[in-house]
Amino acid sequence: MHTPADVPMFPLRIHDLHWHAGGRAVLDGFSLELGGEGITILLGPNGAGKSVFLRSVCGLLQPDAGHFDWGGGPRPEFGVTMVFQQPKMLRDSVQANVELALRPLRVAAGERRARAQAVLERVGLAHRAGDSARGLSGGERQRLALARAWITRPRLLLLDEPTASLDPSSVDAIERIVREIRTEGTRILMTTHNLGQAMRLADDVVFIDAGRVCEHAPVQRFFARPASTAARLYIQGELPWRMAF
Template structure:
């Protein structure tokens, strides 16, 4: 079953009456990297969790593919800012995502080792995953998700706590995953990263999507007051924008 386009209509999440998502309208096609930007508390991470099925929306609709299925049959994976690792080897953690595919243990190990080579962790295959640095754990989490060949990969600030070198490695892997045919929706606070990785920007504020536009247009001519203020406040120099 095709899962694109993905259409969200008036999607809401209101735990205890508090509007975390306050009517999200968004449509995603089947290609590219979309970066989700916005201030703290805008609902960015919750949006990813709703799409992934980890959080049940309070109202609204989410339709997958031309047939408008309520949930995708398969093909959606999520990687968190602090990925969870089993107390097992790097190789075992990488192969974990292949268990539902009916492969033998030997075949899972072979595929996992090939993927570890792609993310630069083959030499750590026998080490405990808990011995890896933060950047290495994030690369392992990406490898584990990539092994399943997801159609949509959701990334929640995958470089938030990493140094520039580790962030660059993670960004390289994300580009390769996109080139391999996976659609990516990624939350970040790093505006430089957004310009390097993104094809388009979803800007959120107060639980709503204020803009969904190509990257260059977003940074050169934001259409909402919220986006202009966000960009001016986040960049280390002051930007002036022409009047809308």
């Protein structure tokens, strides 16, 4: 059986994605190429197609047209993980929620326990291992969701606004964990509306508007000299926000 590290994944080339809902083009010729390292932040107004794009990358949504080239091959069976803005938790302990992620990888029970304990230490939840996951606060739930993703050692991690509605201390904790995951070699794609967070975390920024990529640039250049009018207006807070899909 191949492990995630054995399977080619990068460069990831996304070609001309289209997806419609309710008569509206949510993805409208979306194309992008990504290398295998770093944190890419996806920015853009509500309804631009950011979350839909992430769902298409992880296979939860099938575009109407277009295709993905995963390092010259098809979508890998393992190695891509997504964390949602409001992650779902099992009616079970914190430890059991983390261990669950390893079951599809056929990891032995003893190793599952050891790896779960180690990753809970790293996200600051080891003292809650036996507690009900549904009793956690919003910030703790998001840290648990990141632990559940991190334990699988993903090649590509997709984060859909992981700090939305969290207090500043929880945001700091999530950002620290994201940096650690990136340092261990996981490629990260993340959406946010927090421009300060984008500047703190991103290696590069993809600005999306009306279902397509308007700009893809290193983070410093994007904020200092946005090449598109839409990106400049967004940074200045002048771009009208669309209704969220």
